[in-house]
Amino acid sequence: MALYALGDMHLAFSVDKPMDKFGRVWRKHEQKIEKNCGRMIQERDIFVITGDHSWGKNRAEASRDLDFIAALPGKKILLRGNHDMFWDAKKTAALNREYEPRLHFLQNNYYTYRDYALVGTKGYTFEGPFYVNAGGQIIGWNSEDEEHAQKLVQREAERLRTSFEAAKAAGFRKYIMFLHYPPTSVLENESIFTEMAEEYGAEHVVYSHCHGEKRFADSIRGMHHGIHYHLVSGDYLNFKPEKILD
Ligand SMILES: [Fe+2]
Ligand SMILES: [Fe+2]
Secondary structure, three states, rough: OEEEEOOOEOOOOOOOOOOHHHHHHHHHHHHHHHHHHHHHHHOOOEEOOOOEEOOEEEEEHHHHHHHHHHOOOEEEEOOOOOOOOOOOOHHHHHHHHHOOOOOOOOOOEEEEEOOOOEEEEEOOOOOOOEEEEOOOOEEEEEEEHHHHHHHHHHHHHHHHHHHHHHHHHHOOEEEEEEEEOOOOOOOOOOOHHHHHHHHHOOOEEEOOOOOOOHHOOOOOEEOOOOEHHHHHHHHOOOOOOOEOOO
8 A cells, every 4th residue: 555646637638728838748648647657556555636637617627637537546635726627615525425436535624544644735825926136036026916825825724724633633643734836935945834734743745736847946845844845746757656655
């Protein structure tokens, strides 16, 4: 039994959204996902998929993409991404009822892997717009957008705490924390999300959302304050799931 993660499949089986224009790595990326998952993941494994599943704007348009994910091996646990328009956070219970046992949607709840609780939410980070000088250094930003971002960060932090608290109330003391957005923005070394990971003693923090060489170093990767941070964006991993735990 093992725990795997991969994010940002950006599937579009029902809508016209070719991904090839974002670089060679996206060429036939669905086939890479199918092949890599088939080779690596066993039915008894847990596979957390960290958001941006589908370009579909609603449930009908996302249906084939979700069927594709459901056909991958392992127990699939899905996190919301910023592009997942098919998933209204407040209607997660209905999604879980509809897709049980093929897919599991993580929002204000938790799942388990051995004696670990798998907790998470979409998260949020401020992504500008920034004002940059000739040397590429950030010298200012749009404060209105920053204020709005802070509200979203607060809401997501509350949702994450709900997930942690649900697991804690059930007796769990070991946690793996999942986010769609990176835990810190390019301006931060710490955030409410890294602080919460430390507060509850999460052993791993897993996130995606960052696309393309220029963005891969936007947040924390590797060990930080005793916690292992993993970036699992599909294009970063060439669509090969990362094993988080054996
Ligand atoms: Fe994405
Ligand atoms: Fe995203």
